[in-house]
Amino acid sequence: xxxxVSRTELSDLVVRLEVEAPMIAKARKPGHFVILKLGxxxxxxxxxxxxxxxxxxxxxxxxxxxxxxxNKLYNMQVGEEITDLLGPLGRAxxxxxxxxxxxxxxxxxxxPLLPIVEGMKKAGNKVISVLAARSKNxxxxxxxxxxxxxxxxxxxxxxxxxxxxxxxxxxxxxIQREKVDLCVTIGPAVMMKFVSLLTKKYDVPTVAxxxxxxxxxxxxxxxxxxxxxxxxxxVCVDGPExxxxxxxxxxMIMRLxxxxxxxxxEMKKLHQK
Amino acid sequence: MxxxxxxxxxEEQIAALRAQTWREDLRKSRKTKERTDIPRxxxxxxxxxxxxxxxxxxxxxxxxxxxxxxxxxxxDCANPTCILGCPVxxxxxxxxxxxxxxxxxxxxxxxxxTSALPAVCGRVCPQEKQCEAQCIYTLKLGKPSVAIGHxxxxxxxxxxxxGRISVPELAPKNGKKVAVVGSGPAGLSxxxxxxxxxxxxxxxxxxxxxxxxxxxxxxxxxxPNSVVDVEIDNLRQMGVQFMTNCIVGRTxxxxxxKEQGYCGIFVGSGAGLPNFMNIPGENLIHILSSNExxxxxxxxxxxxxxxxxxxxxGKCVAVIGGGNTAMDSVRTAKRLxxxxxxxxxxxxxxxxxxxxxxxxHAKEEGIEFLTLHNPLEYYGDERGRVKQMRLxxxxxxxxxxxxxxxxxxxxxxxxxxxxxxxxxxxxVSPNPLIPNSVEGLEISxxxxxxxxxxxxxxxxxxxxxxxxxxxxxxxxxxxxxGRKAAASMHAQLSGxx
Numbered sequence: 191x192x193x194x195v196s197r198t199e200l201s202d203l204v205v206r207l208e209v210e211a212p213m214i215a216k217a218r219k220p221g222h223f224v225i226l227k228l229g230x231x232x233x234x235x236x237x238x239x240x241x242x243x244x245x246x247x248x249x250x251x252x253x254x255x256x257x258x259x260x261n262k263l264y265n266m267q268v269g270e271e272i273t274d275l276l277g278p279l280g281r282a283x284x285x286x287x288x289x290x291x292x293x294x295x296x297x298x299x300x301x302p303l304l305p306i307v308e309g310m311k312k313a314g315n316k317v318i319s320v321l322a323a324r325s326k327n328x329x330x331x332x333x334x335x336x337x338x339x340x341x342x343x344x345x346x347x348x349x350x351x352x353x354x355x356x357x358x359x360x361x362x363x364x365i366q367r368e369k370v371d372l373c374v375t376i377g378p379a380v381m382m383k384f385v386s387l388l389t390k391k392y393d394v395p396t397v398a399x400x401x402x403x404x405x406x407x408x409x410x411x412x413x414x415x416x417x418x419x420x421x422x423x424x425v426c427v428d429g430p431e432x433x434x435x436x437x438x439x440x441x442m443i444m445r446l447x448x449x450x451x452x453x454x455x456e457m458k459k460l461h462q463k
Numbered sequence: 464m465x466x467x468x469x470x471x472x473x474e475e476q477i478a479a480l481r482a483q484t485w486r487e488d489l490r491k492s493r494k495t496k497e498r499t500d501i502p503r504x505x506x507x508x509x510x511x512x513x514x515x516x517x518x519x520x521x522x523x524x525x526x527x528x529x530x531x532x533x534x535x536x537x538x539d540c541a542n543p544t545c546i547l548g549c550p551v552x553x554x555x556x557x558x559x560x561x562x563x564x565x566x567x568x569x570x571x572x573x574x575x576x577t578s579a580l581p582a583v584c585g586r587v588c589p590q591e592k593q594c595e596a597q598c599i600y601t602l603k604l605g606k607p608s609v610a611i612g613h614x615x616x617x618x619x620x621x622x623x624x625x626g627r628i629s630v631p632e633l634a635p636k637n638g639k640k641v642a643v644v645g646s647g648p649a650g651l652s653x654x655x656x657x658x659x660x661x662x663x664x665x666x667x668x669x670x671x672x673x674x675x676x677x678x679x680x681x682x683x684x685x686x687p688n689s690v691v692d693v694e695i696d697n698l699r700q701m702g703v704q705f706m707t708n709c710i711v712g713r714t715x716x717x718x719x720x721k722e723q724g725y726c727g728i729f730v731g732s733g734a735g736l737p738n739f740m741n742i743p744g745e746n747l748i749h750i751l752s753s754n755e756x757x758x759x760x761x762x763x764x765x766x767x768x769x770x771x772x773x774x775x776x777g778k779c780v781a782v783i784g785g786g787n788t789a790m791d792s793v794r795t796a797k798r799l800x801x802x803x804x805x806x807x808x809x810x811x812x813x814x815x816x817x818x819x820x821x822x823x824h825a826k827e828e829g830i831e832f833l834t835l836h837n838p839l840e841y842y843g844d845e846r847g848r849v850k851q852m853r854l855x856x857x858x859x860x861x862x863x864x865x866x867x868x869x870x871x872x873x874x875x876x877x878x879x880x881x882x883x884x885x886x887x888x889x890x891v892s893p894n895p896l897i898p899n900s901v902e903g904l905e906i907s908x909x910x911x912x913x914x915x916x917x918x919x920x921x922x923x924x925x926x927x928x929x930x931x932x933x934x935x936x937x938x939x940x941x942x943x944x945g946r947k948a949a950a951s952m953h954a955q956l957s958g959x960x
Contacts (some may be wrong), residue, residue: 213714231767233763273671274707405772408735409894410758410894413752447748447846447847449775456773
């Protein structure tokens with residue numbers, strides 16, 4: 191069950207894993223995520239599904255090693271199995287012909303953005319993708335994104351590829367240049383916060399896909415709760431996508447730090463092994 | 464149960480069992496006065512000071528001598544009202560009298576005819592509100608009831624520890640497949656009964672472990688996982704199959720199940736969604752639902768350094784609520800090293816929904832009770848971690864819809880308390896996953912699945928029970944629903960309806 195059938199390093203931080211999961215592959219839609227757990231004593235973490243192949247019965251996950259489980263995942267090899275894999279979870283992305291859709295993905299957020307770019311294009315939208323990362327080696331899946339986009343803008347913090355500057359610079363240029371009907375943003379919480387502030391200024395409706403701490407992923411624990419429009423929502427069952435202009439990103443960023451100390455301890459242990 | 468017995472009415476069955484020669488002889492072996500003079504047995508317990516620092520079971524069970532003496536208190540009434548108090552209608556006098564005569568395995572067999580999980584029920588059922596409330600000692604004699612719950616636990620534990628676990632008699636396989644959604648008490652009870660009727664049963668569970676609330680919710684010190692696992696193994700022996708990491712409606716659709724030949728589906732997906740109070744500061748760090756807290760500690764074993772799952776271990780922990788889940792949370796916090804572990808409840812102790820035994824145990828373990836207090840707001844430190852809470856003092860007013868006196872704020876009476884962790888345990892709402900993903904299913908405005916008297920939903924092939932129907936009840940009521948749904952679905956599928 192859940193065997194890794196292919197593994198591609200997209201950078202020294204990011205790996206793409208193709209995992210055998212025929213039922214999930216068949217049922218998933220853009221925007222859905224899975225919960226996985228490694229080993230008997232593993233933790234449960236959410237990961238957005240990047241793509242799926244119903245013929246082969248596989249799903250693709252793109253993992254950036256940041257914490258304990260993502261580091262373990264990064265080190266897994268072809269033939270190894272993910273102990274527990276549950277999905278697809280969350281509400282699927284609302285896809286229709288909006289007109290012009292701007293897809294803004296940062297870092298590892300580019301991976302879950304891919305099926306949305308694909309879906310939006312298929313629905314007849316003009317799709318403009320803005321991809322951003324710290325430097326060239328962290329810009330991933332560029333070819334795949336290009337395949338389904340009318341235009342791709344690359345932004346890097348250090349100017350090693352595309353244009354130098356933050357994602358907001360690229361997004362703002364597009365919005366000033368032409369009418370954008372919808373912006374979809376996925377990436378680090380801070381990035382989504384600033385994209386959201388920017389698009390709010392220009393009154394461009396924006397959807398953000400949130401990645402919070404979760405345990406079960408089915409609505410049971412409430413660890414993933416965020417404030418949206420002043421109301422508490424559960425990312426796992428009410429999301430993961432929300433109207434970005436209503437999301438309290440500062441609270442979300444604060445809550446993401448809940449287990450920072452514990453995580454650092456675990457990482458120390460992992461490196462000692 | 465033999466074929467002849469199943470053709471009888473409930474009353475005739477009870478009378479037939481009671482008329483067995485050994486039962487008559489046993490009844491005559493002691494005078495009623497001798498029986499009623501025996502004081503009710505006291506459960507053996509771990510010392511409070513010791514147990515508040517470990518996760519081992521608080522209750523240690525009865526010895527065989529204690530059990531037989533307690534069983535002798537039972538008067539083997541001609542009209543055993545205790546059975547009426549039991550949601551799954553266990554043949555109570557029958558199993559109790561087997562204990563009295565020393566046939567503990569037979570007692571366990573009687574329990575398993577009607578209850579899929581006797582070792583669980585013997586531990587977590589609120590017997591004082593059910594069978595024991597209907598015992599003749601309670602109703603007529605003004606004495607403490609027969610300790611039916613303790614005896615149930617004794618028989619189930621004896622059988623498990625003997626290694627001679629009996630598998631209930633199964634009807635011949637009828638070639639029909641049924642699916643169960645959720646492996647909590649409702650689903651397990653349904654699964655056990657359907658296996659007995661001869662169906663092929665597959666239980667789908669979203670989590671990576673079987674058992675639902677019995678695993679993620681109820682702590683080890685009240686219900687050890689090993690006890691639950693034996694009961695699940697017992698169902699496996701009966702042919703029940705389990706699939707973890709699978710959400711019906713998501714991973715697999717209802718239509719796909721039908722295509723695969725499942726002719727009936729029982730939904731026991733539970734009360735998944737924890738309630739919050741929606742007060743300022745509630746999303747601060749280290750304020751979490753009891754579901755999350757207990758799941759981390761029980762299901763994910765987060766307090767064990769070997770586990771990858773973290774959990775904060777507060778030094779001053781407030782638990783909001785007065786139910787069993789609140790008691791489980793606060794006693795867990797104490798065991799994880801809290802110096803102060805406090806129950807904050809808006810009514811008085813008298814209105815607390817928690818079992819009397821849980822409240823007593825909590826007090827013995829040094830849990831503080833701040834009743835007639837209700838949180839208004841939480842304050843955080845510079846990193847967003849909760850550090851204080853502001854409470855409103857309450858008093859009791861007129862009775863409300865629930866018959867309990869309504870708590871009313873005392874104007875201006877507020878207090879601020881230092882805390883570093885808050886566990887919100889103010890109830891749960893039904894899990895929206897199934898209701899949202901099955902088209903045509905009638906849902907109430909509370910989000911529960913609407914069922915008729917036979918536990919059948921608006922879709923004829925789908926039955927439901929437990930908290931997804933009730934919105935938050937007990938293990939035994941969920942099991943009763945599962946049992947009732949199994950009987951109705953069996954009648955439907957075998958054309959007897």
